[in-house]
Amino acid sequence: QVQLVESGGGSVQTGGSLRLSCAASGVTVSRRCMAWFRQVAVKDREGVASISAGGGSTYYADSVKGRFTISQDNAKNTVYLQMNSLKPEDTAMYSCAAGAACFSPWFLSRWYNAWGQGTQVTVSS
Numbered sequence: 001q002v003q004l005v006e007s008g009g010g011s012v013q014t015g016g017s018l019r020l021s022c023a024a025s026g027v028t029v030s031r032r033c034m035a036w037f038r039q040v041a042v043k044d045r046e047g048v049a050s051i052s053a054g055g056g057s058t059y060y061a062d063s064v065k066g067r068f069t070i071s072q073d074n075a076k077n078t079v080y081l082q083m084n085s086l087k088p089e090d091t092a093m094y095s096c097a098a099g100a101a102c103f104s105p106w107f108l109s110r111w112y113n114a115w116g117q118g119t120q121v122t123v124s125s
Contacts, residue, residue, distance in 0.1 A: 006020060007023070020083065030053065033052055034097070047061055048064055050106045059106045094118060
């Protein structure tokens with residue numbers, strides 16, 4: 001059974017940083033396309049970043065390019081999202097997801113078949 005458990009969320013001020021973690025079990029992150037999505041209330045889920053199987057390629061939403069970095073630690077079977085220069089508009093529930101491959105476009109949630117419960121990120125001005 002695949003399980004993805006996020007952690008690292010919290011409340012920070014504008015300009016602050018957080019590092020989110022996604023600990024995986026029942027799936028090997030190095031063999032999957034892994035991604036981070038975020039959602040605010042009733043809005044659609046938004047793809048934030050993804051990393052291909054093996055970590056060779058990374059993809060980012062335009063809104064986070066240059067500020068967020070996705071990475072993986074194969075020994076820990078964990079995916080990370082380093083978030084710097086946070087803005088109030090980054091406030092959301094962040095979830096990680098696993099898919100068979102990073103199909104194009106990577107940010108479509110239907111490509112991913114395993115999801116975590118999410119961790120809340122709140123950025124205050």
